[in-house]
Amino acid sequence: MTELVTPSTAATPAARTKAVKARGNGAIIALGLPLVLIAAACLLAPWLGLPDPRAQDLNASQIPPAWLSGGDWSHPLGTDQLGRDVLARLLSGGVLTFVLAIAGVLAGAIPGIALGLVAGYRRGWVDVAVSRLVEAQLALPFILLAIAIIAARGRSLPVLVLVLAMVGWAQYARVIRAEAMSLREQPFILGLRFAGAPTRRIMLAHILPNVAGTVTVLATLQLGTIILAESALSFLGLGVAAPDISWGAMLSEGRDQLTSAWWIAAFPGLAITVVVLLVNLLGDALRSRFDPKKKRF
Amino acid sequence: MLRVVLGRTVSGLVTLLLAITIAFFLARGTGSPAEQILGDGATPQQIADLERHLGLDRPLLVQYVDYLGHLVTFDLGDSLRYHASNLDLITSRMPASFTLALVAMLIAVVVGIPLGILAARHEGGLIDRIASGGALLGQSMPLFWLGLMLILIFSVELGWLPAGQFNSPSSVILPALTLSTLPTAQIARLTRSSMGEVLGAGFITAAEARGIARWRITLVHAFRSASLPVVTVVGLQAGMLLSGAVTVEYVFGWPGLGTLALQAVQARDFTLVQGIVVVGATIFVLINLAVDVLYGLVDPRIREGASA
Amino acid sequence: MNHRVLTVEDLTIVHPARRRRPANTAVDGVSVFAERSEIVGVVGESGSGKTSLAMAVGGLGRVTSGTIDVDGVTPGPKMSRDERAAIQMVFQDPHGSFDPRQSIGQGLRELRKLHPKRTDWITDRDLLEKVGLGEGILTRLPHQISGGQAQRVSIARAILLRPSLLLADEPTSGLDVSIQAQIVRLLKQIRDDEALTILFISHDLAVVRAICDRVFVMKDGKVVEEGPTDEVLERPQHPYTRKLLAAVPGAGRRLAGADDGAGDDPAAPAERRSPAREPQPVPAAAPRLSPIEEAV
Numbered sequence: 001m002t003e004l005v006t007p008s009t010a011a012t013p014a015a016r017t018k019a020v021k022a023r024g025n026g027a028i029i030a031l032g033l034p035l036v037l038i039a040a041a042c043l044l045a046p047w048l049g050l051p052d053p054r055a056q057d058l059n060a061s062q063i064p065p066a067w068l069s070g071g072d073w074s075h076p077l078g079t080d081q082l083g084r085d086v087l088a089r090l091l092s093g094g095v096l097t098f099v100l101a102i103a104g105v106l107a108g109a110i111p112g113i114a115l116g117l118v119a120g121y122r123r124g125w126v127d128v129a130v131s132r133l134v135e136a137q138l139a140l141p142f143i144l145l146a147i148a149i150i151a152a153r154g155r156s157l158p159v160l161v162l163v164l165a166m167v168g169w170a171q172y173a174r175v176i177r178a179e180a181m182s183l184r185e186q187p188f189i190l191g192l193r194f195a196g197a198p199t200r201r202i203m204l205a206h207i208l209p210n211v212a213g214t215v216t217v218l219a220t221l222q223l224g225t226i227i228l229a230e231s232a233l234s235f236l237g238l239g240v241a242a243p244d245i246s247w248g249a250m251l252s253e254g255r256d257q258l259t260s261a262w263w264i265a266a267f268p269g270l271a272i273t274v275v276v277l278l279v280n281l282l283g284d285a286l287r288s289r290f291d292p293k294k295k296r297f
Numbered sequence: 298m299l300r301v302v303l304g305r306t307v308s309g310l311v312t313l314l315l316a317i318t319i320a321f322f323l324a325r326g327t328g329s330p331a332e333q334i335l336g337d338g339a340t341p342q343q344i345a346d347l348e349r350h351l352g353l354d355r356p357l358l359v360q361y362v363d364y365l366g367h368l369v370t371f372d373l374g375d376s377l378r379y380h381a382s383n384l385d386l387i388t389s390r391m392p393a394s395f396t397l398a399l400v401a402m403l404i405a406v407v408v409g410i411p412l413g414i415l416a417a418r419h420e421g422g423l424i425d426r427i428a429s430g431g432a433l434l435g436q437s438m439p440l441f442w443l444g445l446m447l448i449l450i451f452s453v454e455l456g457w458l459p460a461g462q463f464n465s466p467s468s469v470i471l472p473a474l475t476l477s478t479l480p481t482a483q484i485a486r487l488t489r490s491s492m493g494e495v496l497g498a499g500f501i502t503a504a505e506a507r508g509i510a511r512w513r514i515t516l517v518h519a520f521r522s523a524s525l526p527v528v529t530v531v532g533l534q535a536g537m538l539l540s541g542a543v544t545v546e547y548v549f550g551w552p553g554l555g556t557l558a559l560q561a562v563q564a565r566d567f568t569l570v571q572g573i574v575v576v577g578a579t580i581f582v583l584i585n586l587a588v589d590v591l592y593g594l595v596d597p598r599i600r601e602g603a604s605a
Numbered sequence: 606m607n608h609r610v611l612t613v614e615d616l617t618i619v620h621p622a623r624r625r626r627p628a629n630t631a632v633d634g635v636s637v638f639a640e641r642s643e644i645v646g647v648v649g650e651s652g653s654g655k656t657s658l659a660m661a662v663g664g665l666g667r668v669t670s671g672t673i674d675v676d677g678v679t680p681g682p683k684m685s686r687d688e689r690a691a692i693q694m695v696f697q698d699p700h701g702s703f704d705p706r707q708s709i710g711q712g713l714r715e716l717r718k719l720h721p722k723r724t725d726w727i728t729d730r731d732l733l734e735k736v737g738l739g740e741g742i743l744t745r746l747p748h749q750i751s752g753g754q755a756q757r758v759s760i761a762r763a764i765l766l767r768p769s770l771l772l773a774d775e776p777t778s779g780l781d782v783s784i785q786a787q788i789v790r791l792l793k794q795i796r797d798d799e800a801l802t803i804l805f806i807s808h809d810l811a812v813v814r815a816i817c818d819r820v821f822v823m824k825d826g827k828v829v830e831e832g833p834t835d836e837v838l839e840r841p842q843h844p845y846t847r848k849l850l851a852a853v854p855g856a857g858r859r860l861a862g863a864d865d866g867a868g869d870d871p872a873a874p875a876e877r878r879s880p881a882r883e884p885q886p887v888p889a890a891a892p893r894l895s896p897i898e899e900a901v
Contacts, residue, residue: 196686269442
């Protein structure tokens with residue numbers, strides 16, 4: 001039986017989808033690239049010929065940014081009250097900020113996804129327990145738990161990562177659980193059970209890959225939230241402590257010197273805003289790409 | 298209806314209990330609060346003494362039950378640092394926090410709803426785009442940084458507004474403005490989307506066909522339909538305000554619960570911290586419960602008790 | 606006497622009450638059976654309990670009371686992997702039957718890894734040939750093949766495991782009529798080649814008439830009528846069966862026996878057709894065949 005396929009009618013819908021996809025991919029690259037560049041700049045900072053971020057020079061205390069009067073291009077963004085170069089600290093702090101953000105995302109995503117998978121696929125008492133836990137977590141502002149934990153365990157990077165994990169895990173659990181629940185009713189899953197495939201194989205090889213798209217979008221959006229959370233905690237003195245540098249910690253120092261050296265607070269905050277903005281836009285773009293039916297916003 | 302309320306209350310209590318339990322065990326589980334309090338130079342003997350003094354050497358479960366028992370009688374214990382009742386300390390700071398939250402909420406509603414309506418009416422237009430962009434920006438910016446910048450511009454440079462302390466009516470402006478950014482964005486966004494749905498609905502077009510003035514339609518008919526989700530969000534945001542409040546209070550030196558909590562953490566006053574966590578969690582759960590009930594009252598479907 | 610592959614006796618399935626839903630007796634004292642190389646139909650509308658029955662027979666559904674026996678094995682959660690392979694299922698949604706991320710070839714490979722000995726009787730190519738497909742389909746992804754092709758692959762995957770019993774849950778309902786005919790033909794062929802027993806579940810009487818040797822009619826969890834397909838569909842005793850038939854295109858056949866009032870009582874137990882019966886009055890006009898039957 002021959003089919004008559006005219007090139008124009010056949011090509012147009014497919015070509016249209018391709019164009020939409022290409023535009024989506026373009027947006028993702030356009031947003032991802034600056035982020036990668038910023039991260040790279042932070043990582044390569046030691047080799048960029050800038051002053052040591054921890055080097056103090058009390059003679060060069062509180063110099064304004066280079067383009068203002070009193071400024072100096074050897075310290076493009078000025079110095080703080082201990083004479084440390086702000087740009088160098090900014091780039092150096094960026095590394096820890098990114099590292100903590102990624103660690104926080106992973107520390108939340110891995111248990112969250114695991115719990116969501118088991119709860120959604122196995123159901124039963126595990127599901128009830130996990131759902132209750134998720135509700136409890138989502139019902140509380142994370143700052144309360146953060147304060148409770150840090151008050152008791154003290155301040156350190158591992159505790160910080162633990163607290164950051166608490167920010168996001170519940171979201172993963174909830175979303176993955178819902179997807180797992182709907183997938184398990186699909187015929188192909190039933191077919192695998194008929195074939196005698198063990199539960200673990202089904203969950204890892206068939207359910208997990210099919211929620212990968214959702215996970216990626218969620219993780220990207222979470223990244224922004226976690227960067228903001230870490231900055232807030234470090235700002236409050238609950239997170240990164242001297243001599244470590246993160247953007248939030250810099251803001252804490254900047255607060256004390258707001259009236260005399262405003263640039264110490266301005267630039268880290270700007271950096272956070274720009275990065276989180278890019279990450280949020282990237283997350284939106286990924287969401288449109290993976291599921292164009294979902295509305296943006 | 299009553300059954301639904303009861304159900305939600307029980308659920309809320311369970312959540313609260315779970316939260317308190319988690320906070321309790323996370324705080325006391327491993328690692329020693331006594332060690333934290335005494336600092337690095339403490340001898341094991343000193344730590345043991347303090348633990349005994351605080352009742353931390355008892356089995357964890359016993360401590361837990363004991364704590365719950367105290368909670369039921371509203372006894373939050375005494376502050377280690379101030380040697381005063383935790384409950385008193387907390388209640389003395391609540392007015393400041395509530396004022397801040399209330400004003401921030403007010404700003405959010407007064408600015409957010411009209412913004413959302415305008416954006417919905419001129420979908421895709423300039424206002425819409427600015428509002429969307431602003432909302433996105435607001436969600437990407439660290440709240441406390443905004444506060445710092447506002448202080449810089451309006452207090453330091455321009456000298457218009459005071460930078461904190463709860464001593465004059467005008468001192469609440471900057472903190473409240475800062476705190477209101479996220480709720481405003483959320484409310485505007487939600488108003489816009491629910492108004493957008495309603496504006497396209499059939500009965501609106503019918504009203505237009507009958508010749509009712511456009512602005513009237515927008516205000517009266519559309520808004521009434523769209524107000525339900527907005528009410529929900531307003532209620533939920535009130536809870537979320539408590540979260541941003543801590544950093545904002547810190548930035549502006551606002552004498553509220555947030556700064557109290559921070560001081561407590563820094564002083565290793567863990568009974569006070571625990572008390573604040575419990576109170577905070579309770580307030581949160583209560584607000585959520587109130588929103589649920591309110592929602593149920595307004596939405597007739599829920600009022601009937603969902604269909605079997 | 607042919608060997609009975611499937612025996613279901615007095616099966617009852619009660620789904621317990623959930624939050625918004627009272628308890629539901631999906632299957633109520635049902636007995637069905639199938640002999641080797643038979644294609645037995647279970648007919649009913651949605652809610653009749655046929656899917657619950659199928660899942661229970663397949664070992665993946667709940668059983669409240671009664672017995673099921675498939676070739677000496679009782680299906681249930683404790684089945685071994687090999688026992689599970691003996692009962693396979695083909696589903697209604699052709700595309701939903703595949704992991705969207707796996708190519709057809711990868712899917713077959715996975716089955717072979719699960720049952721290395723059981724599946725080495727045939728190569729992928731020969732297997733696909735049995736269902737009328739070419740090797741090229743191995744590299745395709747599920748969304749790249751048509752519904753008819755997908756259903757053929759589903760059947761291939763099922764028979765790869767050499768089952769004694771094949772459950773077919775509305776396998777043609779999601780397909781075009783002309784494709785339906787092809788699938789029906791294919792199933793019959795497979796049945797002949799592999800001596801396979803098929804339990805064919807459907808609400809579509811036209812398809813059932815085209816493929817099933819015997820049929821059980823279910824309504825509200827009970828079997829209301831059973832017997833050889835021709836007899837049940839030409840001389841339905843139960844009013845429900847008649848109602849079902851009336852809805853079928855091509856039911857222009859006069860329902861002989863409809864006038865004599867026999868079997869009007871819905872509470873009457875299902876009748877067992879005796880082989881000897883009176884000859885039928887011959888319908889005046891030649892009966893119209895449903896499109897399926899024309900094609901087959």
